Amino acid sequence: MSRNVLGTNVVTQVALVVRNAETTAAAWAELLGVDPLEIGLTKPDEGEGTMYRGRPTQGRAKLAFFDLGSVRLEIIEPVGGPSTWAEHLDRHGEGVHHIAFRIQGMDEKLSRLAEHGLPTVQAGYFTGGRYGYVGSEPKLGVVLELLEHFG
Amino acid sequence: MSRNVLGTNVVTQVALVVRNAETTAAAWAELLGVDPLEIGLTKPDEGEGTMYRGRPTQGRAKLAFFDLGSVRLEIIEPVGGPSTWAEHLDRHGEGVHHIAFRIQGMDEKLSRLAEHGLPTVQAGYFTGGRYGYVGSEPKLGVVLELLEHFG
Numbered sequence: 001m002s003r004n005v006l007g008t009n010v011v012t013q014v015a016l017v018v019r020n021a022e023t024t025a026a027a028w029a030e031l032l033g034v035d036p037l038e039i040g041l042t043k044p045d046e047g048e049g050t051m052y053r054g055r056p057t058q059g060r061a062k063l064a065f066f067d068l069g070s071v072r073l074e075i076i077e078p079v080g081g082p083s084t085w086a087e088h089l090d091r092h093g094e095g096v097h098h099i100a101f102r103i104q105g106m107d108e109k110l111s112r113l114a115e116h117g118l119p120t121v122q123a124g125y126f127t128g129g130r131y132g133y134v135g136s137e138p139k140l141g142v143v144l145e146l147l148e149h150f151g
Numbered sequence: 152m153s154r155n156v157l158g159t160n161v162v163t164q165v166a167l168v169v170r171n172a173e174t175t176a177a178a179w180a181e182l183l184g185v186d187p188l189e190i191g192l193t194k195p196d197e198g199e200g201t202m203y204r205g206r207p208t209q210g211r212a213k214l215a216f217f218d219l220g221s222v223r224l225e226i227i228e229p230v231g232g233p234s235t236w237a238e239h240l241d242r243h244g245e246g247v248h249h250i251a252f253r254i255q256g257m258d259e260k261l262s263r264l265a266e267h268g269l270p271t272v273q274a275g276y277f278t279g280g281r282y283g284y285v286g287s288e289p290k291l292g293v294v295l296e297l298l299e300h301f302g
Contacts, residue, residue, distance in 0.1 A: 004184040010220030013252060014165055016292040030267070033155040068250075069161030070221040075292070096247030099165060099219075113265040116181070123222045139178040141167040141226065141245045 005112050006101050013072045013100035013145065017085045020030075021077035024094075025064035028073065032066060039064040041079065041148070043127070050124030052082050059083030060090075084122045084133050084143065098133060098143035106130055106148045118144070156263050156296070157252050162253035164223045164296065168236045172228035175245075176215035179224065190215040192230065194278070201275030203233050208273075210234030214230060225251075235273045235284050235294065247293035249284060257281055257299045269295070 004046040018024040025036045042060045050057050059081030076097060078086035079140075088097045103109050108121045110132050121135040129149040136144045169175040176187045183201045193211045201208050210232030217224040227248060229237035239248045254260050261271045261283050272286040272294075280300040 005182050009164065009183050009185070009218060011222050011224075012220075014162065014247075018292045024281055024290070024292050029268075031156050031291065032160050034160070066162060069163075071162050073162075092243045092246060094288065095243060096165075096250075098291055099247075118182075137245065139175070140182065141169045141175050 004139050006103055006109065007105075007146075008103060010101065011099050012147065013074055013098075013099065014068070014096060015074035015076055015098050015145070016095065017076045017078065017089045017097040018094045019077065019089065021062040021064050021075050024075050025066075028075070029067055033132065034066070037065040037067060037072075037074075042103050047135060050122070052122045057081045057083060059086065059122075061085055075083065075091075088143070096142065099147045100131075100145035100147050103146045103148055106132055106146060109146055110134070113144075156267065157254055157260065157295075158250050158256075159232070159250065159254060160172055161254050162222060162250050163298065164225055164249075165219070165247060166225035166227055166249050166251065166296070167246065168227045168229065168240045168248040169245045170228065172215050172226050175226050176217075179215075179217055181224070186215070187226075188216040188218060188223075201273070203235065203273045208232045208234060210237065210273075212236055239294070249291065249296045250297035250300050251282075253296045254299055257283055257297060260261040261285070264295075 025039055029035055043063050043119040060079045063080055064075040064076040076085050113134050118134045118136045121133050123132040132146045154236045176190055179192045180186055192213050213228040213230055215226040227236050264285050269287045272284050275285040283297045285295040
């Protein structure tokens with residue numbers, strides 16, 4: 001195709017899935033000489049409306065964040081319920097789960113990706129925005145996350 | 152520890168290992184609406200002096216690159232010989248192999264990391280510089296690459 005489907009080429013986040021977010025965050029804190037920007041469970045109300053492979057899910061996560069220059073490192077420990085995070089941990093072990101791009105027009109972008117064989121596998125909300133994970137591993141070698149901030 | 156072991160927190164590269172670099176690069180080119188910056192085999196003379204788990208290796212790779220904002224995407228297809236790339240593909244399948252940081256003082260940095268339980272697993276040269284891969288998955292959830300440019 002002749003134009004950028006995402007509308008951006010700027011990666012804003014690299015995210016790991018791990019078995020214990022606090023242990024992994026402690027190792028990064030030691031390496032970088034800083035505390036994580038934040039660490040904690042996703043809020044229960046942020047899980048409202050989360051869809052995983054076409055069905056509502058109670059999947060949650062414990063999250064920690066570090067700044068890596070212009071990119072944010074996200075450390076994800078899956079907590080309960082089916083999720084793309086738990087699936088990745090089961091299938092591949094610990095490692096990078098996705099890279100994220102900040103986009104505008106989530107529904108249109110996810111539709112266009114699906115038309116190109118890149119289906120949405122999980123979508124939901126966070127405080128101030130929404131996200132969508134794209135099942136792009138077979139084609140792109142890694143899951144893409146689309147992030148849209150409200151307002 | 153109280154200071155940053157790497158001397159930087161700026162990630163400069165996210166690298167995938169895949170089975171076919173050209174196929175995966177074509178999918179990224181379609182997504183982003185651009186051609187790869189470059190694509191080709193590592194040069195034979197760049198493999199001189201490459202060490203993998205303490206032994207010389209003839210491991211080479213086919214590489215493709217895309218710009219993702221301030222981060223470069225590297226797509227790696229292992230070609231021959233043992234390497235950390237081939238090992239990752241065998242153990243985890245396609246996915247992100249490492250994230251890279253540009254550092255100064257390779258030997259001192261690798262030594263300090265090793266003292267903290269983060270051993271060097273592969274090291275070598277490229278035109279204009281050298282690299283070292285750190286076996287950091289068990290602690291950090293992902294391999295780190297240190298890149299040092301000469302001059």
